[in-house]
Amino acid sequence: MNISQMSQTLFYLIEQQANSEKAVNYLQQQADAFHASPQVSAFYRVFTALPRFVGKQLVEVPSDMAFAIERIRPGFTVTGWTIDRLARVWWLLQLPADDQTTYVNTISQLFKAAEMNELVALYSALPVLAHPEAWKFQATEGIRNNIADVQSAIMLHNPYPADYFDEPAWNQLVMKAFFTDKDVTQITGLNERNNARLAKTLADFAAERRAAGRSLPQHMEELMS
């Protein structure tokens, strides 16, 4: 994926939002300052503090923008996001990516100290970060997370797992989605990545549910055949 192209497109989308002047000015200023002098402390501060300046309203995504974004990164969507989430993902794209170790360490520190909405943004960003192979383990940590919105950020409408998870990790994602009452039809790649082992695990689980006198989650049977 071309990072600078994605960065420009997301920024253009932010500019298109109603009353986004303050947000745009703030983000442009911070990006200019960071490009001139890339201090990691400033990178962290902006990532954390930006909702104070950009607000939290829902973004409007015109269909041509959704199409443009999807062309740069297939499967990637920002529909339904709030502007702080969008701005945070855009901000992550400002980090120089040439040195993989530094890049991965810097972003990993953000994961370690993140609050809920930051985690949502971080997991949402995985499909557009540099060195995509490096985030596989972190992505499985998102599936293990116990916070519903964080789980949704990695499980639903996110192309990263379908593109990079091996079969056991993928199957965990789908099982966890059922266990945490997600709408599994929102999982990107659900049908393409379905496999015999998952079908077997789901069939066993269905039998367990029936034995307990509990109903089956929606859409489970479709994946068992």
Place this chain on the structure above:
Amino acid sequence: MDFMDSIRGMSFFDMHVHMTSRTTDDYQAMADAGVVAVVEPAFWLGQPRTGVDSFRDYFASLVGWERFRASQFGIRHYCTIGLNSKEANQEELAEQVMEILPLFIYKEGVVGVGEIGFDDQTPAEDKYYRAQLELAREAGLPVQIHTPHRDKKQGTSRSMDIAIEHGIDPGMVIVDHNNEETVREVLDRGFWAGFTIYPFTKMGNERMVEVVKQYGPERIMINSAADWGISDPLAVPKTAALMKQRGISDEAIKLVTFTNALTAFAQSGQISLEDLTQPIGIDQSQRYNGSSVLRGGQAPRVDKESTIIK
């Protein structure tokens, strides 16, 4: 009469409670009693921490997991972040904690630096209390002060002296765990006065009623400080009920159980009345595709009276 009957429909803000140490039953009971928001100050966990990562994970849980856990019961969870006075005495560790504090104090929902102040009143406690006052001043955040159990009166005065010495506006400081002996000076000097209703060691709520009668409701706020000790997470609603029973006006009750805490912590820019009056389920940041979704976490109700567990 059930105390719940007299306070039905009232909303409460418990501005000091350590939910990390409490169960989901407590959350349910608090929600049922009208608690709509809490502040959880970072504190000592009972067991001393030996490494900075324990602090990091604790701070992260205050802005992460605990906030989510509260939201499942419709309670908004805010926190104050700081190095508590007791653990400030491990200086080598304290230095490392000071380094990670800036990572957390700017986060959403962090409404102050706290709880900081004195325990033993050692030189190390003095040093890190001052350093954190500076941090709060730079970040424009309120300060939540824990006043010491031992040598309390003098320790409370000293905490306020130091805050003023560092150029902190008393209006930005909540001095907590007051009693009949400390309250006058705290109010006279323009600070907010927190009172902790906590059996045996802090305030009883009959005494609290008398304090409000004597000093009025201005700049006074009450909390439960419920934690891992014998404490009561319903201390705020129960005290509201007792105040009502003993003739304190509804307006005064609202000030000391809700509005004053909100006003004080709203100075952080991280909490507002609009936040608290919006139903938690349709928080904009937690919506998907513009429609509110029933999130996996929404806690289902369990019938506690039934012997059947399904």
